[in-house]
Amino acid sequence: MAISDPLKLVTNHRSLITRPRRLRQTEALRSMVRETELNPRDFIYPLFIRHGQGRTPIASMPGIAQLSVEEAVREAEKAAELDIPAVILFGIPAEKDPVGLENFADDGIVQQAIRAIKRGIPEMVVVTDICMCEYTDHGHCGILNVAPDGAQPRPSQSLPEGYVLNDPTLDVLGKVAVSHAECGADIVAPSGMMDGMVAAIRDALDTTGFENVPILSYAVKYASSFYGPFRDAAEGAPKFGDRKSHQMDPANVREALREAALDVDEGADMLMVKPALAYLDVIRTVKEAFPELPMAAYNVSGEYAMIKAAAANGWINEAKVTLETLTSMKRAGADLIITYHALDAARWLK
Numbered sequence: 189m190a191i192s193d194p195l196k197l198v199t200n201h202r203s204l205i206t207r208p209r210r211l212r213q214t215e216a217l218r219s220m221v222r223e224t225e226l227n228p229r230d231f232i233y234p235l236f237i238r239h240g241q242g243r244t245p246i247a248s249m250p251g252i253a254q255l256s257v258e259e260a261v262r263e264a265e266k267a268a269e270l271d272i273p274a275v276i277l278f279g280i281p282a283e284k285d286p287v288g289l290e291n292f293a294d295d296g297i298v299q300q301a302i303r304a305i306k307r308g309i310p311e312m313v314v315v316t317d318i319c320m321c322e323y324t325d326h327g328h329c330g331i332l333n334v335a336p337d338g339a340q341p342r343p344s345q346s347l348p349e350g351y352v353l354n355d356p357t358l359d360v361l362g363k364v365a366v367s368h369a370e371c372g373a374d375i376v377a378p379s380g381m382m383d384g385m386v387a388a389i390r391d392a393l394d395t396t397g398f399e400n401v402p403i404l405s406y407a408v409k410y411a412s413s414f415y416g417p418f419r420d421a422a423e424g425a426p427k428f429g430d431r432k433s434h435q436m437d438p439a440n441v442r443e444a445l446r447e448a449a450l451d452v453d454e455g456a457d458m459l460m461v462k463p464a465l466a467y468l469d470v471i472r473t474v475k476e477a478f479p480e481l482p483m484a485a486y487n488v489s490g491e492y493a494m495i496k497a498a499a500a501n502g503w504i505n506e507a508k509v510t511l512e513t514l515t516s517m518k519r520a521g522a523d524l525i526i527t528y529h530a531l532d533a534a535r536w537l538k
């Protein structure tokens with residue numbers, strides 16, 4: 189049936205007192221009532237640093253590369269020019285071993301990068317990731333109860349082979365944090381999900397004169413499959429097994445409150461939820477429980493790779509989808525977002 193006058197279908201239209209569309213009529217009106225605004229000052233830009241020269245592109249993360257120290261300084265300069273206040277550093281060592289000795293070596297790759305970036309761009313906030321997985325030959329986040337070749341069994345309380353020993357790992361994490369602080373790191377960010385890692389690092393920093401170095405704790409970090417591309421980038425995939433004995437079960441949210449509360453008690457200055465996109469409810473829950481602490485969300489490698497892949501196929505608009513995604517993280521309660529899209533997102537926001 190053809191309708192000659194569509195307005196005839198409308199009855200009662202004058203009774204609509206509330207019309208949310210009134211405030212959506214123009215961009216000017218929409219921007220006046222916008223609740224969440226992304227800003228380059230919200231971003232922390234991750235950098236992967238390796239020995240040698242130049243840039244080594246990472247296939248699963250188009251636009252991201254492993255960088256020499258010199259290239260890392262250049263990349264940090266680009267961030268500074270775009271008003272991005274901070275970078276977070278990940279190192280790929282020259283050699284790996286069961287303990288990850290380069291992780292706290294004075295001439296380690298991250299140590300070199302911290303000094304170079306602070307020398308070149310003093311105002312850039314240098315955050316460092318504190319974990320062992322990129323430095324150990326087995327790719328795990330701590331000291332194992334059995335050496336990778338099966339020799340030298342350690343006392344294990346009948347734990348499974350390859351179990352990450354908690355307390356011996358804490359001593360190493362403390363050393364790494366102090367080593368980074370000595371080079372001028374502004375914030376240290378433990379990511380290994382060891383129990384007591386914030387307390388151990390706080391104690392190590394305080395007893396070496398670094399009581400003013402803040403800790404951004406990866407307090408709520410899930411055993412996620414979204415880290416795949418990062419493990420290519422940082423060459424830190426576990427050689428066997430997985431990280432489920434320390435990272436959280438993706439099904440849990442009440443446990444996130446327990447993890448966050450512990451880290452707050454241990455002296456964390458800032459909290460993080462990771463990954464971000466599949467965990468927006470967790471970001472909101474943790475933010476509501478600890479509104480007084482700044483909170484970061486980690487927009488992880490798999491989230492980045494999915495957008496890049498879909499955009500490369502012409503299936504989505506990269507800029508719009510990226511900004512929409514980052515906005516969702518901020519709307520959920522994140523104050524800061526660690527994102528590989530930081531440079532482009534800052535440009536798109538201009």
Ligand code: PBG
Binds near residue numbers: 414
């Ligand atoms: C551990 C660490 C990881 C990420 C950040 N820090 C990897 C892991 O836990 O396996 C992942 C970040 C990403 O996927 O972008 N050093």
